[in-house]
Amino acid sequence: MSSAQIILTDRLFDGASVREHAYVVYQHGTITDVGARADLGERISERFAQPIVLPPDATLLPGLINMHTHLSFSAAPTVFDDARSESDALKMIRIVENMHAALAVGITTVRDCGTWPHLALPARDAVMRGLLPGPRIIASGAVTTTGGHCWYCATEADSEDEVRKAVRAHVKDGVDFIKLFATGGNTTPGSDALICQYTEAQLCAASEEARKAGRRTAVHAHAEEGVRRSIAAAVTTIEHCSLQNEHGIGWNEQMVGDIAAKGIYVCPTVFRGVTQYFNDPSYQPDARAEQFAKRLQQRLQLTRRLADHGVRLICGNDAGVSHCHIRDYPGDLVLMAQGSGLAPAQVLKSATSVAAAALGRGDIGTVAAGKAADLLAVQGNPLDDIKNIHRTTMVIAAGKTITLKTSSPKTSSPKTSSPKT
């Protein structure tokens, strides 16, 4: 039986607000107590064998939630060909590799928006059973039209009856939520982000079927009309939500008001992608890369406008698509804050407590008694300067220590240094 563990920190961001000089106690993967260090008294060493003392000026936060990943995708420019040609065994190795990479940067939960359930579900279950260290995986069953966007990782269904059956089959397999594709997208040859794939009635049927089974829905929507149909279908989250028309990224005051009023979450999926290489003098961006960079700036402005209109934003970086790795997530959170002008606290909430609310998971996303011991510590204060989110000193997933760099208690370093010659 594992004993209770205590963490002492100068600063705690609990997912909603900040408190100074705090402690967090957890046991068996669950937080049991959170409080002020001043209330602890003198006898910490008697109660806790090895307190974890975070370095001065460190910040303890909830583990990050990445709300939009594709764990089996290659993140290469050839992502579509890779997804079609790679064996399931290779994809599963990639999933495990991405799980390690996620934990290393402090991601303790991923909502996977497009990996075949026969791969995502065993990976999810392996974490739940303790076979693999986290992150916990919230796994989707995806439904698209025949030959539609992401058909290579989704069930193809066209009519109202077919989408209902596809949703039911995914629920039968044990998926956590349903991913729908209201419009075309960019990673599937022949697909067009401006084209609506499903009628309003079909989208409503799929959403209703998911709701009946107690499952939430995430809907990929770029074209404005696809966003409108997603709102009509009362989906849980709209992915991308770029409100595109033939002139590019758009805006619709009425529609955005409806999203906010209905409490639909938006995951804008802003990520640096190829723009990460723009500072490298040896990199010559092609027209496609330039177009991506231009669109990214527009998407960041749109993200800000959505927030200003009261839309609840959640963070996810579409990890797995071209030039976007799961390890890039902290940098993409920095982009979301700095590129859109949102306060770091708002972005960090969108990546923790608000994300958990969108998942309907009251057990994660905040640091409080009764919550999962999913914890991240970084050096410095990411609420002042969000770039500090990169400076990981500790990651704990469901009570398991993944990374731990502390300044104290001082431990004697092993005598392995070779004698000077």
Ligand SMILES: [Zn+2]
């Ligand atoms: Zn995606």
